Amino acid sequence: xxxxxxxxxxxxxxxxxxxxxxxxxxxxxxxxxxxxxxxxxxxxxxxxxxxxxxxxxxxxxxxxxxxxxxxxxxxxxxxxxxxxxxxxxxxxxxxxxxxxxxxxxxxxxxxxxxxxxxxxxxxxxxxxxxxxxxxxxxxxxxxxxxxxxxxxxxxxxxxxxxxxxxxxxxxxxxxxxxxxxxxxxxxxxxxxxxxxxxxxxxxxxxxxxxxxxxxxxxxxxxxxxxxxxxxxxxxxxxxxxxxxxxxxxxxxxxxxxxxxxxxxxxxxxxxxxxxxxxxxxxxxxxxxxxxxxxxxxxxxxxxxxxxxxxxxxxxxxxxxxxxxxxxxxxxxxxxxxxxxxxxxxxxxxxxxxxxxxxxxxxxxxxxxxxxxxxxxxxxxxxxxxxxxxxxxxxxxxxxxxxxxxxxxxxxxxxxxxxxxxxxxxxxxxxxxxxxxxxxxxxxxxxxxxxxxxxxxxxxxxxxxxxxxxxxxxxxxxxxxxxxxxxxxxxxxxxxxxxxxxxxxxxxxxxxxxxxxxxxxxxxxxxxxxxxxxxxxxxxxxxxxxxxxxxxxxxxxxxxxxxxxxxxxxxxxxxxxxxxxxxxx
Amino acid sequence: xxxxxxxxxxxxxxxxxxxxxxxxxxxxxxxxxxxxxxxxxxxxxxxxxxxxxxxxxxxxxxxxxxxxxxxxxxxxxxxxxxxxxxxxxxxxxxxxxxxxxxxxxxxxxxxxxxxxxxxxxxxxxxxxxxxxxxxxxxxxxxxxxxxxxxxxxxxxxxxxxxxxxxxxxxxxxxxxxxxxxxxxxxxxxxxxxxxxxxxxxxxxxxxxxxxxxxxxxxxxxxxxxxxxxxxxxxxxxxxxxxxxxxxxxxxxxxxxxxxxxxxxxxxxxxxxxxxxxxxx
Numbered sequence: 004x005x006x007x008x009x010x011x012x013x014x015x016x017x018x019x020x021x022x023x024x025x026x027x028x029x030x031x032x033x034x035x036x037x038x039x040x041x042x043x044x045x046x047x048x049x050x051x052x053x054x055x056x057x058x059x060x061x062x063x064x065x066x067x068x069x070x071x072x073x074x075x076x077x078x079x080x081x082x083x084x085x086x087x088x089x090x091x092x093x094x095x096x097x098x099x100x101x102x103x104x105x106x107x108x109x110x111x112x113x114x115x116x117x118x119x120x121x122x123x124x125x126x127x128x129x130x131x132x133x134x135x136x137x138x139x140x141x142x143x144x145x146x147x148x149x150x151x152x153x154x155x156x157x158x159x160x161x162x163x164x165x166x167x168x169x170x171x172x173x174x175x176x177x178x179x180x181x182x183x184x185x186x187x188x189x190x191x192x193x194x195x196x197x198x199x200x201x202x203x204x205x206x207x208x209x210x211x212x213x214x215x216x217x218x219x220x221x222x223x224x225x226x227x228x229x230x231x232x233x234x235x236x237x238x239x240x241x242x243x244x245x246x247x248x249x250x251x252x253x254x255x256x257x258x259x260x261x262x263x264x265x266x267x268x269x270x271x272x273x274x275x276x277x278x279x280x281x282x283x284x285x286x287x288x289x290x291x292x293x294x295x296x297x298x299x300x301x302x303x304x305x306x307x308x309x310x311x312x313x314x315x316x317x318x319x320x321x322x323x324x325x326x327x328x329x330x331x332x333x334x335x336x337x338x339x340x341x342x343x344x345x346x347x348x349x350x351x352x353x354x355x356x357x358x359x360x361x362x363x364x365x366x367x368x369x370x371x372x373x374x375x376x377x378x379x380x381x382x383x384x385x386x387x388x389x390x391x392x393x394x395x396x397x398x399x400x401x402x403x404x405x406x407x408x409x410x411x412x413x414x415x416x417x418x419x420x421x422x423x424x425x426x427x428x429x430x431x432x433x434x435x436x437x438x439x440x441x442x443x444x445x446x447x448x449x450x451x452x453x454x455x456x457x458x459x460x461x462x463x464x465x466x467x468x469x470x471x472x473x474x475x476x477x478x479x480x481x482x483x484x485x486x487x488x489x490x491x492x493x494x495x496x497x498x499x500x501x502x503x504x505x506x507x508x509x510x511x512x513x514x515x516x517x518x519x520x521x522x523x524x525x526x527x528x529x530x531x532x533x534x535x536x537x538x539x540x541x542x543x544x545x546x547x548x549x550x551x552x553x554x555x556x557x558x559x560x561x562x563x564x565x566x567x568x569x570x571x572x573x574x575x576x577x578x579x580x581x582x583x584x585x586x587x
Numbered sequence: 588x589x590x591x592x593x594x595x596x597x598x599x600x601x602x603x604x605x606x607x608x609x610x611x612x613x614x615x616x617x618x619x620x621x622x623x624x625x626x627x628x629x630x631x632x633x634x635x636x637x638x639x640x641x642x643x644x645x646x647x648x649x650x651x652x653x654x655x656x657x658x659x660x661x662x663x664x665x666x667x668x669x670x671x672x673x674x675x676x677x678x679x680x681x682x683x684x685x686x687x688x689x690x691x692x693x694x695x696x697x698x699x700x701x702x703x704x705x706x707x708x709x710x711x712x713x714x715x716x717x718x719x720x721x722x723x724x725x726x727x728x729x730x731x732x733x734x735x736x737x738x739x740x741x742x743x744x745x746x747x748x749x750x751x752x753x754x755x756x757x758x759x760x761x762x763x764x765x766x767x768x769x770x771x772x773x774x775x776x777x778x779x780x781x782x783x784x785x786x787x788x789x790x791x792x793x794x795x796x797x798x799x800x801x802x803x804x805x806x807x808x809x810x811x812x813x814x815x816x817x818x819x820x821x822x823x824x825x826x827x828x829x830x831x832x833x834x835x836x837x838x839x840x841x842x843x844x845x846x847x848x849x850x851x852x853x854x855x856x857x858x859x860x861x862x863x864x865x866x867x
Contacts, residue, residue: 030758162804322851370764372760372763372764393769395768395769396763396764396766396768397766397768401764402766403765404764405764406760406761406764408757408760408761409757410757413756413757413758414756414757414760414761415757415758415761416762416776416779416780417758417780418779418780419758427762427763427765427767428764431766431767431771432766461604475761478761478765479764584651
């Protein structure tokens with residue numbers, strides 16, 4: 004199954020070898036086979052990517068290697084050999100020796116994985132104390148050295164920092180420092196960059212790669228992002244519902260994917276040059292680009308002027324400061340710092356930036372869920388900023404601006420069925436009090452977004468991520484808004500689902516003539532749907548222009564960094580990686 | 588309705604504890620409803636056969652006035668349950684309303700509700716209940732009010748905390764976009780999601796309310812003899828334990844214990860019943 008001829012370390016004994024692994028979970032609905040017949044090898048000095056969508060069993064695999072599987076999970080067959088030791092039948096005491104010292108793991112969410120009430124230095128010392136013979140007086144020095152190794156600036160200061168004082172990227176560095184403190188031979192990184200910004204993602208992944216090379220580590224990268232895996236891994240294992248569907252060297256996998264699932268996954272991952280139609284492999288109605296040109300008029304539907312939003316910085320507005328009359332001294336934090344933008348009727352504009360750049364605040368103000376501190380929100384010539392957000396829900400203008408939320412799970416009321424979710428705006432905004440007419444419209448909407456009508460009676464937890472996204476979109480378009488704000492509508496979805504949802508959004512815009520304001524951190528995705536892109540940084544607009552122009556020729560250094568950081572599925576990078584590995 | 592019954596059956600069969608608690612609860616309700624008609628003796632009628640130990644005629648024996656203890660224990664179910672249910676319902680409604688408003692609007696509403704609950708919690712609750720009954724007058728209604736007042740903070744706090752975390756949730760924002768006013772949002776979108784933890788609180792509180800009512804009558808407040816009530820019966824029977832007539836206090840005490848036990852066990856089942864996420 005494994006294409007061993009492609010590995011650079013052919014003939015060497017693998018440090019980790021998994022063969023025919025089966026893992027079952029006992030649940031209320033019966034036994035679930037989470038992993039079936041999994042097998043792959045990892046050698047020293049290489050990075051192997053385990054790629055798959057949610058529920059494919061990739062995290063279960065990682066937990067299994069480390070022997071920290073949930074008690075409901077059970078290994079029912081196969082072997083996990085780590086340097087000749089059978090990890091599945093090894094006693095807990097032996098595993099405890101291996102964990103941290105010889106095999107380490109980096110978790111998905113660094114903030115959750117770090118103990119919030121202990122300093123970073125203490126947590127590193129814990130690991131050192133357990134697994135090394137470093138003397139107590141040298142411990143602090145060793146911990147600082149570990150922080151220094153992951154390129155944390157001022158490690159002496161950071162030694163005393165608590166996790167909440169550090170940024171997400173910084174926390175992940177600390178996690179890596181923890182994982183590598185005892186010089187392990189095997190590092191398992193389980194989605195190490197989920198929830199981090201793209202530029203942070205790049206620095207973290209570069210760090211893992213560099214450290215891996217320096218220390219001749221065997222690394223297993225578990226990820227859902229094929230682009231990321233292609234950039235850093237020599238070999239890839241593609242998993243689907245618990246089974247390995249394909250396993251090959253990165254180059255081979257991309258140039259000649261054999262399994263249909265791999266092909267679908269590669270197609271669905273947006274590249275620099277891909278178009279929407281490429282993602283699903285289906286032919287879309289021709290002339291969509293020209294149609295877009297035709298429907299875009301010169302009249303701005305929405306124009307935002309000098310928008311400012313300040314938040315209290317909180318720090319010195321406590322009762323003590325207020326008591327001393329110093330509350331007013333605190334300079335409020337400017338989340339949005341005087342931005343102006345236009346969205347033409349029928350146009351689709353992308354608003355791109357990293358977390359904290361103010362893009363979500365801007366979209367909340369435009370949606371009128373939040374009041375701006377200053378500035379105008381002109382919608383069809385009328386200044387909506389004059390209407391307080393608190394009373395906007397009951398205004399007739401509410402119908403015109405709707406939003407698709409980031410997290411389809413969180414944005415659906417767990418106690419409402421899909422039908423009731425979609426019908427709610429119809430009842431409140433469109434005033435459709437006739438149940439039969441409402442039902443007819445709900446069915447029509449479900450049909451429009453491709454949601455099977457028999458799923459309408461289900462609760463959100465009974466729907467898949469893609470189906471929930473469809474419910475969210477159906478709800479947003481139910482009252483035929485003229486402006487639809489898309490707040491990272493695909494960031495919580497798997498790539499194959501993302502491809503379908505993006506296509507759906509493009510189709511709907513064509514059909515209904517809405518304007519889109521697409522808020523996202525992913526330039527690659529924005530480019531697919533938007534003709535014009537606005538790049539934001541620290542509350543300001545740094546660059547604005549046609550999507551193709553910005554991507555091919557960014558003027559601002561920040562935009563360039565952003566574009567570079569997005570891991571593309573590009574053959575050149577994989578090629579370079581393969582070449583670099585050859586002499587080794 | 589059909590789906591609900593199916594779910595009810597699922598919840599009951601999945602967890603044997605819930606099944607046991609559910610059947611006990613059903614039995615208590617039936618005894619409360621039909622108790623006076625099924626008992627073998629008049630609970631108030633005295634007879635010459637005083638202080639008889641349990642026998643075939645008198646299952647739980649007779650008391651100092653020759654009244655049948657079994658009949659009195661059964662008949663008392665209605666009064667004790669009524670006091671507990673009405674008191675819990677009152678504090679549940681008041682706590683939900685004020686707690687939700689405090690959690691949703693924050694600011695002054697939150698501060699006022701917060702300080703009121705803090706003030707109530709600052710007293711030893713049973714002593715506070717005694718004080719309220721003593722001040723308002725020694726009647727059954729006032730026992731209900733006193734029990735409701737001392738239970739109010741628990742509901743207000745749970746409702747406040749649960750509403751507060753959901754205030755900014757995505758589905759709430761979405762509902763706002765759908766044109767729901769704040770009040771409607773709170774009532775139809777947020778509050779139903781707060782129900783599962785509130786139901787657990789209800790079931791725990793119910794047992795506590797029964798104990799509280801019995802406790803008040805034990806010390807002579809509220810219900811007065813000769814009304815059959817578990818608390819009074821334990822109080823009256825207590826004096827006879829030393830002389831060996833243990834059945835006077837034991838059986839009403841046992842009834843009290845079973846009722847409290849039943850409500851405490853019911854919590855998880857109630858939550859599962861009310862949470863749609865448990866339906867698969």
